[in-house]
Amino acid sequence: MAAEDSDLGGFLRSRRARVNPTSFGGAAGIGRRVPGLRREEVAALAGISVEYYARLERGRKVRVSENVLNAIARALDLNDLEATHLHDLAHCAEKMPTAAGAPDHHGDAVRPALQVITDALAPMPAWITNYRMDFLAGNREARALYAPLLTNPEDRGNRARFIFLNPAGRAFERRWEGVADETVGALRWYATRHPDDRELSKLILDLNSRSTEFRSRWDDHNIIHNRSGDVHVNHPAIGDLELPYERLDVTHDPGLSLFIHVVEAGSPLARRLAALVGDGTSAPPSA
Secondary structure (H helix, E strand, C coil): CCCCHHHHHHHHHHHHHHCCHHHHCCCCCCCCCCCCCCHHHHHHHHCCCHHHHHHHHCCCCCCCCHHHHHHHHHHCCCCHHHHHHHHHHHHHHHCCCCCCCCCCCCCCCCCHHHHHHHHHCCCCCEEEEECCCEEEEECHHHHHHCHHHHCCHHHCCEHHHHHHHCHHHHHHECCHHHHHHHHHHHHHHHHHHCCCCHHHHHHHHHHHHHCHHHHHHHCCCCCCCCCEEEEEEEECCCEEEEEEEEEEECCCCCCEEEEEECCCCCCHHHHHHHHHHHCCCCCCCCC
16 A cells, blocks of 8 residues: 555644644644644744645655654654654655555465464463454464454454454454554554555555544544553453453564463463363364
8 A cells, every 4th residue: 555645744734733732832722723733833843944844744745854753753742653653654755656566565474383382372362463453373262262353254354344344343342442543543553664565455445435433543643553451352252351462573574463362370361261262162273
């Protein structure tokens, strides 16, 4: 997916609208037609001309230095993740369109050794995913835990489709709103980092066209990229579960990540997961 110039402009406008003018000595409300900072205020804080900043917001192809991007990030009070995203967007906007027939970023070939690793991590659920959020491989515990995702062919083992296009996704995720925010924020991050992946582009276009919940979040331009956290699910077989997770990048296979639910051996949670696997409810291994 070639990154559209409007992605940079949209991100800048969304972050500008978020800034409280009083944080930088501006007056709030007086003579303001839009929330947040004016373009001229951002330009002044960043030490650049209004015309130059306006060209960036309008999606014009402008070569912009790292120092200028850092100054804009400070002016907009971006966090580290948002600042990195700003740099990615600016560099994507500078690139020439990718030639037809260029190879996609597949990131979905799972080596047998990775399956062995996930199996060895049992009884902790462990699985491999790519940046498109496809469930590619996992141990029995992971397949049992995420059976609702893996057993519906329309979801194609894709978590974003499960969350936004399958009613079972809303029932499965106890904190659906937060998970939806995280899913879109992560896809925003990955779309900029993999602008030539046509499969990722098709996924995002499909979600945009079929889900108003996805579309409204996509238009917010928020970025989320978690490496650890907790999931809260309502499993149809064993009920409510709360599980911490860690995400580790597979450095030898760019684009793949190993997710692990950290479960203490012998704990009540471990016994519930063992019962789930023992009931034979896990989805079959990926072909």
